[in-house]
Amino acid sequence: MQRRTKQLFWLLIYVILVTAPMLVLLLGPRPEGRTFWRELSVALGFAGFSIMGLQFIPTARLPFLGDVFAPDVLYAFHHRLSIAGFLLTLAHPLILFIHNPYTLRLLNVFTATWRARAGVAAVLVLLPLILTSVRRVALGLSYETWRGLHDVFSVAVIGFAFYHILNVDYYTSVPLQRGLITALVVVWGGMIIYIRLIKPWSLWQRPYAVVDVIEERGNTWSLVLEPVGHDGLRFNAGQVAWLSLGHSPFRIEEHPFSFASSAEHPERITFAIKELGDFTSTLGDTPPGTRAYIDGPYGTFDLDEDPETTLILIAGGIGSAPVMSMLRTLADRGEDRSVQFFYGNPTWESIIFREELEALEERLNLEVIHVLEDPPEGWEGPSGFINTDVLQHLLCPGFKGCKYFICGPLPMLQAVERSLQELAVERGQIRDEVILEHVHSERYKMA
Amino acid sequence: MERIYAIRLFVGTVALVLALALLFAGVQGGLPF
Numbered sequence: 001m002q003r004r005t006k007q008l009f010w011l012l013i014y015v016i017l018v019t020a021p022m023l024v025l026l027l028g029p030r031p032e033g034r035t036f037w038r039e040l041s042v043a044l045g046f047a048g049f050s051i052m053g054l055q056f057i058p059t060a061r062l063p064f065l066g067d068v069f070a071p072d073v074l075y076a077f078h079h080r081l082s083i084a085g086f087l088l089t090l091a092h093p094l095i096l097f098i099h100n101p102y103t104l105r106l107l108n109v110f111t112a113t114w115r116a117r118a119g120v121a122a123v124l125v126l127l128p129l130i131l132t133s134v135r136r137v138a139l140g141l142s143y144e145t146w147r148g149l150h151d152v153f154s155v156a157v158i159g160f161a162f163y164h165i166l167n168v169d170y171y172t173s174v175p176l177q178r179g180l181i182t183a184l185v186v187v188w189g190g191m192i193i194y195i196r197l198i199k200p201w202s203l204w205q206r207p208y209a210v211v212d213v214i215e216e217r218g219n220t221w222s223l224v225l226e227p228v229g230h231d232g233l234r235f236n237a238g239q240v241a242w243l244s245l246g247h248s249p250f251r252i253e254e255h256p257f258s259f260a261s262s263a264e265h266p267e268r269i270t271f272a273i274k275e276l277g278d279f280t281s282t283l284g285d286t287p288p289g290t291r292a293y294i295d296g297p298y299g300t301f302d303l304d305e306d307p308e309t310t311l312i313l314i315a316g317g318i319g320s321a322p323v324m325s326m327l328r329t330l331a332d333r334g335e336d337r338s339v340q341f342f343y344g345n346p347t348w349e350s351i352i353f354r355e356e357l358e359a360l361e362e363r364l365n366l367e368v369i370h371v372l373e374d375p376p377e378g379w380e381g382p383s384g385f386i387n388t389d390v391l392q393h394l395l396c397p398g399f400k401g402c403k404y405f406i407c408g409p410l411p412m413l414q415a416v417e418r419s420l421q422e423l424a425v426e427r428g429q430i431r432d433e434v435i436l437e438h439v440h441s442e443r444y445k446m447a
Numbered sequence: 448m449e450r451i452y453a454i455r456l457f458v459g460t461v462a463l464v465l466a467l468a469l470l471f472a473g474v475q476g477g478l479p480f
Contacts, residue, residue, distance in 0.1 A: 011456060011459075011460070014460065015460060015463055015464070018460070018464055019463075019464060019467050022467055022468065022471050023467075025471070025475075026471065026474065026475070030475055034475060034476045035476045035477070035479075036472050036473060036476035036477055036478060036479040037472070037476070037479060038476060039471060039472035039475040039476035040468060040469065040471075040472035040476070042472075043467070043468035043469075043471040043472050044468050047464045047465075047467075047468055051464070072453075073453040073456070076453040076454075076457075077453050077456055077457055080453075080454075080457040081457060081460070081461075084457070084461045088464070088468075
């Protein structure tokens with residue numbers, strides 16, 4: 001099945017799951033004396049409840065979704081839906097209050113019923129759940145603390161909402177309806193057990209050991225891992241994995257990185273990691289023999305899709321990690337595929353893998369184009385950023401039919417995508433994804 | 448492109464959910480006007 005077909009299939013399943021409570025409500029007896037607005041309020045409440053419950057799925061890193069949706073697509077979906085789920089949930093009481101102001105008495109925690117209190121609590125807990133997610137750094141929360149809080153708040157929201165629904169009992173009096181709502185909550189609970197227990201346990205069975213830590217240019221380290229007691233991990237060049245280093249996979253501390261090594265060697269895996277934060281700045285001190293666990297692979301890029309087309313790789317700084325995986329894979333396979341690599345860096349000295357890229361140019365049908373922000377004296381190559389001008393002058397002829405891979409920080413991705421679109425338009429192509437259909441972009445950071 | 452796809456995915460899902468909620472309210476509670 002084509003990836004796009006698989007994506008539509010899973011999206012359809014998702015929409016069915018979100019709307020399942022609503023659809024099942026239609027099957028039961030219709031309560032008497034209900035108005036449109038009250039029913040709309042109920043429907044939005046159930047939709048919000050389903051969306052919030054299903055939020056566990058996109059971020060659970062389920063193996064069957066790993067090569068269907070790119071991780072950053074799933075995370076973007078999760079982030080946006082959390083806002084939508086919150087607004088839908090909030091619309092549920094707001095419509096009730098506007099339609100029938102008498103229901104405002106439900107907000108009085110001293111006189112309200114427990115079912116009403118639970119409903120209010122569910123909405124109130126949503127506030128810190130979302131606030132701590134969108135303002136984590138500003139609030140000074142470490143990633144691990146935030147993840148722990150995120151779990152607690154999420155379970156609390158679902159628990160309060162579930163109690164509220166079952167005890168309001170307008171629409172859950174029929175066994176089928178009650179059974180479905182309960183089943184959904186059980187599945188969501190199962191997802192948490194999968195994420196926190198089953199998945200870490202399966203990772204724990206397949207440990208890796210650090211065998212080398214190599215200092216690269218540009219404050220970057222290559223972390224080399226070998227499997228302990230198993231054959232390693234099959235991945236595609238351009239995919240990512242979550243790495244737990246020096247501690248059990250049951251601890252909530254893991255970080256996403258692109259594979260940098262050849263996909264032809266699953267028994268020796270390398271991640272290239274730049275010193276950017278607390279965790280990454282300690283990598284250089286990692287002693288050989290340190291245990292590691294790799295959760296992956298994830299990501300949808302496939303080097304072997306359209307193997308005859310020219311490959312255009314565009315990266316900035318440590319965005320070269322997945323590119324190195326591709327080039328090393330092509331070199332190991334002895335492939336003669338035409339490749340252009342636009343590589344942006346601040347200075348000549350900070351070009352990560354500079355010497356290896358020179359060697360790869362000799363071995364492969366590869367042209368590396370360095371773009372330097374602060375070039376040395378006498379530099380004849382392009383300077384500044386990888387922009388429309390650079391691409392226009394240096395992209396290979398017939399660039400519209402090429403396959404693209406871009407990796408870098410978000411502003412760079414957006415600028416390069418815009419440039420490619422401009423080039424396509426300038427050359428008479430209708431503004432659409434005709435060219436960008438073949439562009440695969442990866443962000444440095446997913447969160 | 449994947450990010451643009453994610454936005455479309457999100458907008459489509461929310462639109463569908465809202466449409467179904469309105470349909471549900473219309474079927475169960477009658478028209479509002």
